[in-house]
Each structure stands twice: as structure tokens, then as C-alpha cells.
Amino acid sequence: MYRYDQHDHQIxxxxxxxxxxxxxxxxxxxxSEDEFRILRLQNGLYMQRHAYMLRIAVPYGMLSSTQVRKFAHIARKYDRGYGHFTTRQNIQFNWINLEETPDILEELASVEMHAIQTSGNCMRNITSDEFAGVAADEVIDPRPYAEILRQWTTFHPEFAYLPRKFKIAINGSKEDRAAIAVHDIGLTVVHNELGEVGFRVMVGGGMGRTPILGSVIREFLPWKDVMTYLEAILRIYNQYGRRDNIYKARIKILVKAIGAEEFARQVEEEWQDIKDGPATLTQEELKRVSSYFSTPAYENLPASDAGFELHKTENKAFSNWVKRNVKPHKVTGYSAVVLSLKKPGVPPGDASAEQMDFIADLADRYSFGEVRVTHEQNLVLSDVKQSELVTLWQEAKAHGLATPNIGLLTDMICCPGGDFCALANAKSIPIALDITDRFSSLDYLHDIGDIELNMSGCINACGHHHVGNIGILGVDKDGSEWYQVSIGGAQGNESSIGKIIGPSFSAGQMPEVIDRIIQVYIRDRIEDERFIDTARRLGIVPFKEYVYASPIKTTEPHGEDACA
Structure with missing residues (x-):
């Protein structure tokens, strides 16, 4: 993985x-606080309901075991013993004292990390596929390009004060696991008909108050032009993006207002002035950065391990974990393992200091000292020998990290919500815990199959509720917390925005609402049809009719102390 050079350390x-x-x-x-506010935000420090929150950048989701141990240390020394992994592949600490923040940043710098540009109207952390470099369906490893873009976007003087925050995602596989369609710029690494490497460019995606899927403005951009072309996009946005209304300031509003075709025309015109300029990427620079992402010392292993296969046959719990949490690897004899941060009773995305230390140890012993963060708020060990999966599973299970629910209903995305965030209209964590309690049977979860439930505590959509197969949005109604439900959202190659099914619900009604939605799916699905396919085939009407057909049972919601 990338190591800081002299320039990184100095800045x-x-x-x-x-x-x-x-x-x-x-x-x-x-x-004054007003004068200090913009300064702290430039360094990732937010004021939340009870304390300051520090958001630390994890570029394209990659961490070394040393960096994970530093997170554990920060959690113990400066926080309340845990951290929260986010949909931006970052980590947040929610109980930070202002006077200690410079010391935390210095500690981060000692392991080549920072919190710069994790807030503010600037270019945020570059995100990517958590399986980049090892995915069985990978076309080209996107990590060198992600790192080049990270360096280019950090402290870029022209784009330090954009109309609004700006997010870039890059994917290098056949399947989009970076949610590129809901980013300001989404890049897919592709080959053209001549076999040359380049990018398919999408612009204007985003969620929040106005959810929009991005538009393709260029089918093929040569790799060497990626920075100059993105600079042209940002220049058009910087010049014409609205600054008079925070709710209409994102690039998606500009693209929608003038149309994707006109926006593309303006970008191309701007690009002609800077194309082939100093920001043109060279083969030498690409080679330099790519060298940091060298192939690990893989062993020559058989395609199948007898002990692994036997254990999978004889142990149902292990077999279920393999089915959900173990992913294909491009190297024979290896697998990528997802460590679930969605254990029942724990807020989604939270990891304790003890767990982080343990994960760092696992990475050193089983995965070349490397950990990945997913935008679904889980962690990945990317290079595990098939012969060591049984031992890894046993150890992970003992530390609450082997819940076999990846891709299932309880593997939900959830923002911190009203328990922490000053912007939230409603709590998210207690609702997530209540739904997990309702669907506690792993056999039932496996019968339901693949389904994405995403939840946000406010319209800012940090929980990506718009693209959840089932989306939950916390809303304020006459000073009370209520929850709006949508169906039919999806991320990936067939991204879509969910549709609201009707009036909102109280917190205590939410487990029953989700239960009724699932009942309709099980009743009406065809054979092994996924939830999203059933929802697209039927539309929202059958779900809406059944949910509102009779009074909804109300349960006692979880208490206030929902954090780890």
C-alpha cells in the first residue's frame, strides 16, 4: 500500500x-467559534450533540495493521473505547476533547494518516472497491489511480472552496462495488476497442435532499487525461455551481439544470484549454505510484483445500459464514474475508479498541498486514489462504466479528443519527438494533436472502437510504421522531432510487413495518428471486397495501445508550 514520501510528511x-x-x-x-469553525472543519473536526467528532481519512479504504492499532490507541486514550466506520470508508471518533485534537493529528501523522479534507466544501476522500487488487472480476486495479487522485486533490488551491462538498469514487471491476452512480464524479476503469486503458466518466450523482443518479458524459477518457479532464469538470462546477442556496449547491443540481449533454459540452470546451498541460499523467508517474501496490508474496496453492471442504460440509455454522462472508479471490487458493461489524446488539459500523487490536493481529497473521474498509461499514482481510479459513473463523467468532450476515437484512448501513449528529432529525441506531432483534434467526435471514437495508437519520443521507432495497429516513414531525420508508433502491451496476411507500411511522412501529415488507416479498417472490427483483417486478403497491392494511404493532424502542 502507499507510503508517504518527503512531500507528504512535510505538508x-x-x-x-x-x-x-x-x-x-x-x-x-x-x-471566536465562528472564526474557528471553518478551520476545524478543514481538519475533520465537527461539533456534534455531545462532543466534538473527528473524522479520519482512509484513502480508498486501505489500512495497514499499524494504522488499525493506532485507531485502537486513539479510541482508548482520547475517546470512549470505540470507533465508527462510515460509508465513506473513513473512521469517526465521537467523544473528542478540542484541546487534545492536535495531539491526535500528530499521532495519526506518525502512521501516515490525517483528517484533512474530511469536511468542508472541498474534494473529499477518494473511495473505491474494497476488493481492489484481489477481486476475481477485476478488469484493472484502480488503486494507483485512486492514489494519484488523492495526491492531486489534497490541498488543490483552485478547489479549496467549492460551492459544496465534492466526492469521487473509482471502480475497476465488472461489478460496481464503489457506488459510482451516486457520486459527484464516478469513474470506471475500462478498455476501449483497441485495448487501451481509460475511464468511463459519470457526473452529477448524489443523494441527500435531491437524489439523482449520475450521467455518463464520456464513454472513454484516456488514462493520462484523468486529472486534466476532472479539472475541467471542477472548473465548470466552481464557476456555475450555485452558492446562494446550500440545498442546491451540489454539482448534481447544475447538471440537472442545464442537462448532461450541455454540461459535457462545456467540460469538453474547457478541457481543450488545459488538455496535455502540466497535470497530464505520465507513464513514469503511474509506474512510480503503481509500485506501492505490488503483488504480495502469494504461495502456489491448490485450488481446493481438503480440510476446508470437509469442515464446510460438516459444520453448518462455518458453511453459512463461508457462503456470506468469504469472497472469491483472483489468486488460486486464497479468499477475501469480510469481518462483519453488524453483530446483534452493536451499532452498525462500530468496532471497539480491543476488536481493532485483534483485527490488526489477524491482518498480520493471515493477510499480509492489510485491512480494507467497505462502504457498507464492514472490514475486509483481502488475502487469506483457504487452508486457514477455519482457524480465522473460530478466532473472529470469539471476538464478535464473524456474524454470517454479509448481504443479508441485518448487514444494514446506518449513520450515527440523532444519538450523536446535530443535523439528524431522528435516531438511527436504536431502530437498527430493534430491527436486528426482530430478525435474530440466522436461518430466517438466509431464507430471505440478499437484501440491502439502509438507514439515515436525516435528509443528508449519510446512510445511503435512497439506494437501499429498503430505505429508512428519519424525519421530524411536530417535534417528534418519525420514519419514512422507501422500496426499490439499489447500488451497483443497476443502481436505482427507492420510492416512498406512504406516510411515516413511529420508532416503535418500524420492526413490524419491515416484517410486513418481508412477508410480501416471501409471499410473492418467484423461486430464488432477490428482493430487489421482486420489488421491481411488482412495484410498491403490494407492499404499501399490506403494510397499511391493519394497525401496526408498536414495540418499546431501544434506550438512549445505544453506542458501543
């Missing part, structure tokens, strides 16, 4: 020194 060192002085001036009263 991070200088930024920490600047920030330490800014914190000193805020604590002494030299800076």
Missing part, C-alpha cells in the same frame, strides 16, 4: 503546526 507536519496554533487561539479566546 502534514506543517498543517498540524498550523492547526495546533489555531486551537491555542480558540481556547484562549483570540478566535
Amino acid at each position: 502534514i507536519k506543517e498543517r498540524i503546526a498550523q492547526y495546533r496554533d489555531q486551537v491555542r487561539r480558540r481556547l484562549s479566546g483570540e478566535l
